[in-house]
Structures are given as structure tokens and as C-alpha cells.
Amino acid sequence: MDYSYPIDLDWSTDEIVTVVSFFECIEKAYENGIDKSELMNQYRLFKQIVPGKSQEKKVCDEFEEVSGYSTYRTIKKAKELSEGLKVKMP
Known part of the structure; x- marks a missing residue:
């Protein structure tokens, strides 16, 4: 990974950590796959910020511009999957 995550300078350190954790989950979905529940939990935390x-x-x-990974398509696919399954993006 040779890019930086988009952050808002108004966010607290904890909020930045939460947003970065969400983006790391998106990366996992593309690279190895991630459990739907883990991804959706991080998405809920992200949406609070x-x-x-x-x-x-x-x-x-x-x-997406810096990484090539689509959060929209990843979350959309996760919502279509049953609980207990892994989200694996192509």
C-alpha cells in the first residue's frame, strides 16, 4: 500500500482510527476476503463518524481514487450475502 487514507482534519484521533479501520476492512475484502459481520460492524462505526x-x-x-477499491460495491455485495459468509471482491 503506497497511498494515504482520506481523513477530515476535524475528526478526533479515535474517529480517524475508526475510519482507517473501515478502509482496512475494504482492503481485506479485495485482498483475502473478510467476514460479513466484521465488515458491517466497521461500516456501522464509520457511519457514526x-x-x-x-x-x-x-x-x-x-x-477509491487512491486505492482502486470501491467501498460502495463492497458494502452492496455484503448486504446481499447471508450472515456468516465472507465478502470477497474480485
Whole structure:
């Protein structure tokens, strides 16, 4: 990984850690797969920090631009899967 995560300078250290943890889960989905429950739990925590759709889109688009990983497609796929399954992106 040779890119930086998009962060908002108004976020606290704990909030930054939570957002980075969410993006790490997205990376896991693409690289090795991740349990749906772990991913969705991190997404819920992420949404507490980035509750608005427009801010979520902005931050996630910035992440996709630097990483090539789509948070939108990953979460969409996770929502379609049954509990207990792994989310594995192509």
C-alpha cells in the first residue's frame, strides 16, 4: 500500500482510527476476503463518524481514487450475502 487514507482534519484521533479501520476492512475484502459481520460492524462505526450521504460519497470516492477499491460495491455485495459468509471482491 503506497497511498494515504482520506481523513477530515476535524475528526478526533479515535474517529480517524475508526475510519482507517473501515478502509482496512475494504482492503481485506479485495485482498483475502473478510467476514460479513466484521465488515458491517466497521461500516456501522464509520457511519457514526460520516453520517451524511454526500460526505460518505466524498470520502469513499477519495479512497477509491487512491486505492482502486470501491467501498460502495463492497458494502452492496455484503448486504446481499447471508450472515456468516465472507465478502470477497474480485
